[in-house]
Amino acid sequence: MSEWIDVGALDDIAPRGARLVKTPLGCVAVFRTYEDEVFALDNACPHKKGPLAEGIVHGKSVTCPLHNWVISLETGQAQGADEGSVATYPARVEDGRIWLERSFLQMRTAAE
Amino acid sequence: MTQKIIVIGAGMASGRMLEHLFDANADVAVTLFNAEPRGNYNRIMLSPVLAGDQTYQDIVTHDDDWYADNKVITRFGEKIVAIDREAKTVTADNGDVLAYDKLVFGTGSNPFMIPLPGHDLEGVIAYRDLEDTERMMGLEAGQKAVVIGGGLLGLEAAAGMAARGVDVTVVHIMGHLMERQLDEAAGYLLRKALIDKGITVKCAANSKEILGEDGKVKALLLDDGTELPCDLLVMAVGIRPNVALAQEAGLMVGKGIHVDDQMLTSDADVLAVGECVEHDGALFGLVAPLYDQAKVAAQTLMGEEAAFVQKELSTKLKVTGCDLFSAGDFAEADGREDIVFRDPARGVYKRLVIEENRVVGAVFYGDTADSNWFFGLIKDKTDISDMRDTLIFGPAYQGGDALDPMAAVAALPLDAEICGCNGICKGQIVEAIEAGATDLGAVRATTKASASCGTCTGLVEQVLAVTLGDDFQMPAAEPMCGCTDLTHEDVRRLIKSQELKSMAAVMQELGWKTSCGCAKCRPALNYYLLADWPVEYQDDPQSRFINERKHANIQKDGTFSVVPRMWGGITTPDELRAIADAADKYEVPTVKVTGGQRIDLLGVKGEDLPDIWADLNAAGMVSGHAYSKGLRTVKTCVGTDHCRFGTQDSTGLGIKLEKDLWGSWTPHKLKLGVSGCPRNCAEATCKDIGIVCVDSGYQVSIGGAAGMEVKETKLLIQVANEEEVMEVVRAVTQLYREGAKYLDRIWKWMDKVGLDWIKEQIEDLEIRKAAAARFDLSQSIYRRDPWADHVKEKADTYKPMKEIRLEAAE
Numbered sequence A: 001m002s003e004w005i006d007v008g009a010l011d012d013i014a015p016r017g018a019r020l021v022k023t024p025l026g027c028v029a030v031f032r033t034y035e036d037e038v039f040a041l042d043n044a045c046p047h048k049k050g051p052l053a054e055g056i057v058h059g060k061s062v063t064c065p066l067h068n069w070v071i072s073l074e075t076g077q078a079q080g081a082d083e084g085s086v087a088t089y090p091a092r093v094e095d096g097r098i099w100l101e102r103s104f105l106q107m108r109t110a111a112e
Numbered sequence B: 001m002t003q004k005i006i007v008i009g010a011g012m013a014s015g016r017m018l019e020h021l022f023d024a025n026a027d028v029a030v031t032l033f034n035a036e037p038r039g040n041y042n043r044i045m046l047s048p049v050l051a052g053d054q055t056y057q058d059i060v061t062h063d064d065d066w067y068a069d070n071k072v073i074t075r076f077g078e079k080i081v082a083i084d085r086e087a088k089t090v091t092a093d094n095g096d097v098l099a100y101d102k103l104v105f106g107t108g109s110n111p112f113m114i115p116l117p118g119h120d121l122e123g124v125i126a127y128r129d130l131e132d133t134e135r136m137m138g139l140e141a142g143q144k145a146v147v148i149g150g151g152l153l154g155l156e157a158a159a160g161m162a163a164r165g166v167d168v169t170v171v172h173i174m175g176h177l178m179e180r181q182l183d184e185a186a187g188y189l190l191r192k193a194l195i196d197k198g199i200t201v202k203c204a205a206n207s208k209e210i211l212g213e214d215g216k217v218k219a220l221l222l223d224d225g226t227e228l229p230c231d232l233l234v235m236a237v238g239i240r241p242n243v244a245l246a247q248e249a250g251l252m253v254g255k256g257i258h259v260d261d262q263m264l265t266s267d268a269d270v271l272a273v274g275e276c277v278e279h280d281g282a283l284f285g286l287v288a289p290l291y292d293q294a295k296v297a298a299q300t301l302m303g304e305e306a307a308f309v310q311k312e313l314s315t316k317l318k319v320t321g322c323d324l325f326s327a328g329d330f331a332e333a334d335g336r337e338d339i340v341f342r343d344p345a346r347g348v349y350k351r352l353v354i355e356e357n358r359v360v361g362a363v364f365y366g367d368t369a370d371s372n373w374f375f376g377l378i379k380d381k382t383d384i385s386d387m388r389d390t391l392i393f394g395p396a397y398q399g400g401d402a403l404d405p406m407a408a409v410a411a412l413p414l415d416a417e418i419c420g421c422n423g424i425c426k427g428q429i430v431e432a433i434e435a436g437a438t439d440l441g442a443v444r445a446t447t448k449a450s451a452s453c454g455t456c457t458g459l460v461e462q463v464l465a466v467t468l469g470d471d472f473q474m475p476a477a478e479p480m481c482g483c484t485d486l487t488h489e490d491v492r493r494l495i496k497s498q499e500l501k502s503m504a505a506v507m508q509e510l511g512w513k514t515s516c517g518c519a520k521c522r523p524a525l526n527y528y529l530l531a532d533w534p535v536e537y538q539d540d541p542q543s544r545f546i547n548e549r550k551h552a553n554i555q556k557d558g559t560f561s562v563v564p565r566m567w568g569g570i571t572t573p574d575e576l577r578a579i580a581d582a583a584d585k586y587e588v589p590t591v592k593v594t595g596g597q598r599i600d601l602l603g604v605k606g607e608d609l610p611d612i613w614a615d616l617n618a619a620g621m622v623s624g625h626a627y628s629k630g631l632r633t634v635k636t637c638v639g640t641d642h643c644r645f646g647t648q649d650s651t652g653l654g655i656k657l658e659k660d661l662w663g664s665w666t667p668h669k670l671k672l673g674v675s676g677c678p679r680n681c682a683e684a685t686c687k688d689i690g691i692v693c694v695d696s697g698y699q700v701s702i703g704g705a706a707g708m709e710v711k712e713t714k715l716l717i718q719v720a721n722e723e724e725v726m727e728v729v730r731a732v733t734q735l736y737r738e739g740a741k742y743l744d745r746i747w748k749w750m751d752k753v754g755l756d757w758i759k760e761q762i763e764d765l766e767i768r769k770a771a772a773a774r775f776d777l778s779q780s781i782y783r784r785d786p787w788a789d790h791v792k793e794k795a796d797t798y799k800p801m802k803e804i805r806l807e808a809a810e
């Protein structure tokens, strides 16, 4: 069963920006690209847990603010020579609202 | 059978000819005579030697080993005095008679001495050889010299002596300097630059007599009665081909020794190369055509077919700080049109003369970066009708392909001059590279290209890159990032000249390869745009590093640090109380005194930032920008207020400066220091801009740093009062803001443009005031505390957009 949670308006996030969704299990970073796609990832860089939501968003990637790893928003994989990945969660935009799939919370619980 | 060759004169032309012969392993036995007591050296580099930038050793082109390796019999310090063409022998000045199979004249030219009364006095010299150069170098600082002649040589002599502290006056008969190469406007700029170097310039001045005392020069007397006292008088008014010996030998001689396309004289066993020849009615005074002649002469000697062809010539002046280029013909004439570009603020002047859709002449002053490209247009007689509108802006503006500077270099013909100082063409550099010189240092060592003024370093590197392909890693001309092939410098230039005022415009017009840039280029572009178009451009927070987006410094655990400004390091009990209250209220784990004379609250949660700042703002404090590529702190000492040694109010001045400069964005961080006396307790001399107060005023120096590199500042100017300090600081900050590459601190920028150039701008009151005014304009927009806005309008964005409880998941 899939169920979607409304986490806010698309316009709450600046294009090429990110906002956090707080859960009891840590923060999820929701990104908005230049083309108005949205992506949801754990807000913790695979390198040293840098807060990805504070990074610079470019294309479908974000550059971590702490040591400049570049993380793919689609796959959560570190790009280039760096290795590591971060969990990604289904997200979509409808009628100007951003929706995350409820199951992401369960996945996070399972991952703990 | 081995050919016996006798060469008269070890000059630049004959030396090059010998290189060609030996490179081709020609079967020759060479005897080389030279009236100068030394072998081949790079005569044109006497000017850098005079200026103290190089030594004689640096400019020797052929040393003893080279002659020995090639079995050249050298007879330096010996002249040929007679030639018997029937017997095919020459006579040296010691009476030796030697037989030749082929004879080569490379006797160069003699400097022309105006036969003024007194021209034979001791202390009247020409500028031609090492002896002349050493005479000039023998002058002490403060001694006086007069140079007659405001052409290339005269000005290089004048600038070289002035660099040694000699008090120099240039006397020029025409209305403006270098009238053969420059038009009036460029001559004017050049004159201004020389005057700024402390050289006195007298144009339209007629010399009447050289006055002496005890057989030694004392002064130059002008027509109008002016007397110019001097210890040395240098005449640099022109040269005459050295033809006397050839004439006596019965060769055909006009103004120079007549030669045909094969460099043969009227005697098929006698050749001539260099300044001593006349070819098709023309004489020569620059090295580029002489090198062509040398090659042809070598081929003729080896029995190969070759023909010398005259080409367009270009001129560059080897005076540091005077970037000047001219080529072709720019006299006004019917059917000719001018395209002129002036940038008074930068002292740039460019003029192209167009005739029938071809460029026939070009003069550049102040910015000669694209001169090779224009010279190519002249030489190739390129039809420019398609690019006329943007022509003056250079190759970077001519459509898609040419945007790539590498393609432009690849397209240069082999005879395109790359290094003007050394007369080195692309072909020679390519040869050197193919022979194993695979980096800049090696190319410099083997060809001398880019070894003197260095302005062509970038071009040489591009030739390396084009020739070596993937084997060469371009050090300097690195593209900004993977999104573009353009360098920072290219992009800055294009933003200004194409008036690109938004990030979208830059990416569109300059062909960015990505949809929205990357974390490297976007912060740089955002800076360039806001610095160049403060009024039009809208700052883009999403293109800023998090510290500048949230106006706080991110810590390794994702929390932030908060540093309010303490103007000039001065605080009050109220401010301290407000800081203490904030630290309590927001449970700040660490409170630290920084190295910049203020207090750092470390470990503040991102969500709390708007609130803590609302409190600090309420207590009258603003952001300290401790996170920014912008003004950081102005460190001060106690100065006259309390200190027994203080000479001026260093604290007060520091506060004024900080209040003036805060909020401004700069290419890298900008730190100032103001010390009340030379004891320098505020460490002003290792700041980006440092002010040291002295009894008579204020010494403003720039380019210090104490980070990864420790740099001492260099004196920019000394001024008398605070108003002037403020203006100078605003002006130099603005020049840095407009000119530097993103993430270059002042010292790096200074290394690139030269302290001399910065001084010239600052010393010119008009330029200084204009730069300060541009700074003020930008500050009218940017000098504001970001937190006032963020607290009011953006506070939400610091908080999570949603909080989800666990139950929701079930």
Ligand code: SRM
Pocket (backbone or CB within 6 Å): B553, B554, B555, B561, B563, B592, B593, B594, B595, B596, B597, B598, B600, B626, B627, B632, B633, B669, B671, B686, B704, B705, B706, B707, B708, B709, B745
């Ligand atoms: C807070 C402070 C240290 C302190 O506790 O005293 C400090 C802290 C940092 N410095 Fe510094 N610097 C501080 C004074 C200095 C000084 C001393 C000075 O200014 O008198 C220097 C040497 C002087 C100089 O800049 O030339 C200094 C040279 C650097 C450098 C090397 C710069 C360089 O050109 O080589 C960096 C790295 C950079 O900027 O790229 C740097 C970078 C940093 C950063 C911003 C690194 C970062 O990006 O996170 C540090 C932030 C710490 C934090 O979490 O807040 N910091 N830093 C000082 C803040 C002064 C202030 O009130 O604003």
Ligand SMILES: Cc1cc2nc3c(=O)[nH]c(=O)nc-3n(C[C@H](O)[C@H](O)[C@H](O)COP(=O)(O)OP(=O)(O)OC[C@H]3O[C@@H](n4cnc5c(N)ncnc54)[C@H](O)[C@@H]3O)c2cc1C
Pocket (backbone or CB within 6 Å): B008, B009, B010, B011, B012, B013, B014, B015, B033, B034, B035, B036, B043, B044, B045, B046, B047, B078, B079, B080, B081, B106, B107, B108, B109, B127, B128, B129, B153, B156, B242, B245, B273, B274, B275, B276, B284, B285, B286, B287, B288, B290, B316, B318, B420, B421, B423
């Ligand atoms: C200070 C200075 C700066 C210059 N800057 C530039 C520049 O930036 N760009 C440029 O293109 N050009 C420049 N020139 C001009 C350039 O140096 C000359 O064009 C070039 O050196 C001429 O070469 P050459 O071989 O014909 O003669 P030279 O290099 O003058 O050599 C001739 C040699 O022949 C010797 N000689 C003469 N007669 C006899 C004899 N009877 N027996 C034996 N030996 C004899 C002389 O002693 C001399 O050493 C500059 C010249 C000077 C002086």
Ligand code: SF4
Pocket (backbone or CB within 6 Å): B637, B638, B639, B640, B643, B644, B645, B646, B647, B650, B675, B676, B677, B678, B679, B680, B681, B682
């Ligand atoms: S620099 Fe001079 S004025 Fe400043 S504190 Fe030191 S001694 Fe006093």
Ligand code: FES
Pocket (backbone or CB within 6 Å): A045, A046, A047, A048, A049, A050, A064, A065, A066, A067, A068, A069
């Ligand atoms: S924590 Fe993200 S790059 Fe180091």
